[in-house]
Amino acid sequence: MPRFAWVASAATVTTAAWCAWLMAGWGGPDVVSAADDLGFVAVSGFATSCAGYTARRALDRQRLAWILITIGLFGWTVGSAVWAYYEWWLGTAPFPSIADAGYLMFPVFVCAGLLVLPVGASRYTYTRLVLDGVIVAGSLFVIAWFAVVRQMFENGGATTFEVGLSLAYPLTDLVVVTVALLVLARARPGNRAPLVLLTAGVVLMALADCGWAYLTSHDDYRTISVVDLGWALGLLLIGVGALLSSHLPRSHVDGASAPTAAALWVPYVPLAVAMVIGVANVVWVPELAPALVAFVLLVSAVVFRQVIVVGENRRLLANAEAQAMHDPLTGLANRALFQDRLTHALLLHRRDKQPVAVLSLDLDDFKLVNDGLGHPTGDILLTSVAERIVGAARSSDTIARLGGDEFAVLLEGDAEQSIQVAQRIAAGFGDPFAIEGHHLPLRPSAGLAIAAPEDPELSAEALMERADVAMYSAKRARAREVRVFSAEMQRSEGRLASRTPVGGAATLQMLGELRSAIDNDELILMYQPKFDLRDESIVGVEALLRWPHPSRGLLSPDEFLALVREHGLIRSVTELVVTQALDQAALWRDRGFTVPIAVNLFAPSLADLTMSDRIVRALDERGLACETLTVEVTEDLLLDNVDRTRAVIETLRGHGVRVALDDFGSGYSTLAYLRDLPIDEIKLDRDFVSAVRGDRRAGVIVRTVIALAHELGMTTVAEGIENAETVALLREYGCRYVQGYFYSEPLSAAAMLELLTSGRTARDAAIPS
Structure with a gap:
């Protein structure tokens, strides 16, 4: 059991034992009177301590609210101590007295604390809460006037100040009770448990004050009575409510929310009762009857109109709240x-x-x-x-x-x-x-x-x-x-x-640098050789884009291609890659090496109906055979119109340009693309291939894909080869071409030319595993 539960249980048991002692009258009148006075100081001190403890643990407005409630309870504690001094030490209990100043601090400061308490209602409803409290208190005063107060004035025997002070207790309590009920009605479900106890305690205190005022007006109040039990239990509930509030999670959140239906109706219920009682008591006056009926109808119409307006405003607020906290497109939370x-x-x-x-x-x-x-x-x-x-x-x-x-x-x-x-x-x-x-x-x-x-x-x-x-x-x-x-x-x-900036200013700076690098032809290509597993010869290279950034070093495509895609640079980068790759192929040809070269293109480029003509023209300008070039497209990026993509691919293949489906196995529509698009080559994704060593199921799938490619007249290239064991398995599966760090990392153009000149094979180039 949590510590606060032990404290609350002990306080409840002690208070119950004390109340039983008082009601039983054990020890005689003097002992009971002393126990009554000191007990009230103790129970009010307990409630004050609990509220102060909660205020110390709370945050922001919740702390201020509990500070105000603590001040109100402290005033009650001081009043109880002064009353005990009068009754126990001086042997008399005057009315009015200084104790009344302390007692009246309770409703004033508790009401202020309730108004500040952040429980879900908007912070802009303070005035409305106070006005609701005044409406309810005024209505209840009308009811009390005809039921009790008028008789108090008619009985006489007390000064106007004494009668006013007696009425101050129930009237201020009525305002506090109303505010407490309205705040409770507006509270979020997770905040209601402490407020229920706090409100119940305030209600018991108000009932006890009303009973005290009634008994005092009839000169029938005795120190030990049910009224005393109401005060005692009310203070106990407030203290326990404060302890429970301190146990809840602390939160800075203080958002607005639509008031509940109960919160809207609370002020009007006592108003209606007050009107009925008032009419019943004055309708017998003939000269007032017509005007009174008209007045009641007028007030009823105003109230009914107000209820309609409040209901409409509540629906508008609920809609605004939903829109403010949810994404308008998807309806999800924002x-x-x-x-x-x-x-x-x-x-x-x-x-x-x-x-x-x-x-x-x-x-x-x-x-x-x-x-x-x-x-x-x-x-x-x-x-x-x-x-x-x-x-x-x-x-x-x-x-x-x-x-x-x-x-x-x-x-x-x-x-x-x-x-x-x-x-x-x-x-x-x-x-x-x-x-x-x-x-x-x-x-x-x-x-x-x-x-x-x-x-x-x-x-x-x-x-x-x-x-x-x-x-x-x-x-x-x-x-x-x-x-x-x-x-x-x-x-x-x-x-x-x-090396890669994030954030608005840094991204803008990098975007500007990227545009400059493209305009000044500063992006470069690295070349990774592709080997034939049958004779281990070099059968081609793949051109890989790199950005030698002046301050961040050599950047791979993953570090800047998002900017290319998002800011309309695809066509510029595509032309740069194709131009550099074909220029290099022409240089190698002039040195006596006909090396097929593969370039990666963005999928939107393949949906550009002018792309095939531009590529063929670039090949012709350099005197390169179309078979020299392989266009690779990543299969998970084929998002555009498949019919247009097919038309471009067919035009390229009609001229002799090969088309490869890159990163096969990384997307979701692979088989559909094999069916719908004229593809020459399948490049198996590195993650797809690397699993074959330790996963039999993966091996079966790769072997099946290779066999399917052969049936469709396509060649297969396995990417990301990093060890000899994978090479052996792929050779067993019938895969023909491979590339990866096991054989060679991406090389500069000069290093690639040196490799071609050396005549090394795959066996010579392989890195020991």
Whole structure:
């Protein structure tokens, strides 16, 4: 049992025993009177201490609210001490007295604290809460006037000040009770338990004050009575409510929310009762009857109109709140709502050691869809992506669109289950999206970060940053699986971040440098040789783009191609690559080496109907045979119109240019492309190939793909070869061509020429494993 529960239980048992003692009258009148006075000082001191403890632990406006409530309770404690001094030491209890000043501090400061308390209502409703309290208090005063107060004046025997002071207690209590009920009605579910106890305590105090005022007016109040029990239990409930509030997670969140129906109706119920009682007591006056009926109808119409207006405003506020916290396109949570829920989840994580995970998703090459098919199609695709994520996630998970093509999922609970859900979400992109007649294979880069129980102080910003680091790791590796954050990943990405800038200003600077590098022909090509496994001869090279950045070193394509795609530089880079590659092939030919050369093209380039003519013209200008060039296209980037892509490929092949499907096995529509597109060569993805050593199923698949390629009249090239064992298996499977670091890393043009001149074979070039 938590410590606060032990304290609350002990206080409850002690208060119950004290009340039983008083009601039983053990020890005689003097002992009971002393126990009554000292007991009230003790129970009010307990409530004051609990409120002060909660104020010390609270944050922001919640701290201010509990400070004000503590001051009100302290005033009651001082009043109880003064009353005990009068009654126990002086033997008399005058009325009015200094004790009344302390007692009246309670409703004033508690009301102020309730108005400040952040429980879900908008911070701009203070005046409205006070006015609601005045309406209810005024209505109840009308009821009390005809029921009790008028009789007090008619009985006489007390001064106007004494009567006014007697009425001050129930009237101020009525305002406090009304405000407490309205605040409770506006509170979020997670904040209601302490407020229920606080409101119940205030109600008991108000009832006790009303009973005291009634008994005092009839000169019938005795020190030990039910009224005393009401005060005692009320103070106890307030103290326990304060303790419970201190146990809840601390939060800085203070958002606005639509008031509940109960909060709207509370002020009008006592108003209606007061009108009925008032009419019943004065309607018998003949000269007032017509005007009174008209007045009641007029007030009723005004109230009814106000209820309608308030209802309309409540619906508008609810709609505005939903729009402010949700993405208008997909209906998912937006960044603000996601951040709020993540912050709350981490507070629970800190208290209960419950794991919390964040999945960061970024759609790869989404800009190709917007550029190729238009933004309306992109919006439809984003909506479909949101539906798939929702379908794969659990109902308890929070899914958000953070902006553009960025999504995030908040996963609470067991870490292993969170990993499984994340993998299920990523796997949900396995089938292409059918959008307006297009079948678009789209996949996300996915990174998962988990806040473990042993890391209780992890902030929301830090957890999001870790998820992004894992996501960028997956993006750079073009990994299909979910990458889970690790410390090593942080170090690796940190080193890479020192070379690749992130953020608005840094990205703009890098974009400017990239444009300058393209204009000044500063991007270069490296060449990785391709070997024939039959005689181990060099049968061609693949041209690989690099950027020798003046301050960040030699950058690989993964570090800058996103800028190329997103800022309309595809055509410029494509022309640069084709020009440099064909110039180099012409130089090698002039040195006596006819070396087939392969270049990677962006998929949108193959949907450009003028591309084939430009490539053929470039070959003719250099006197190169079209068979010298192989055009490679990554299969997971074929997002545009397949018919146009087929037309361009057929034109190229008609002239003799070969076409290869690169990174085979990394996308989702591979077999469909083999069926629909005229392909000469299949390049098996490095991840697809590397698994054959330790995974029998992977080996069967690779062998089957190689056999299928042979049946279709296509050649196969295995990429990323790093060891002799893989070479042996591929030779056994019937694969003909290979390339990778096991044989040769990408070489400069000069180094490639030296390799050609040396006449070395694959056996000579191989790096010992």
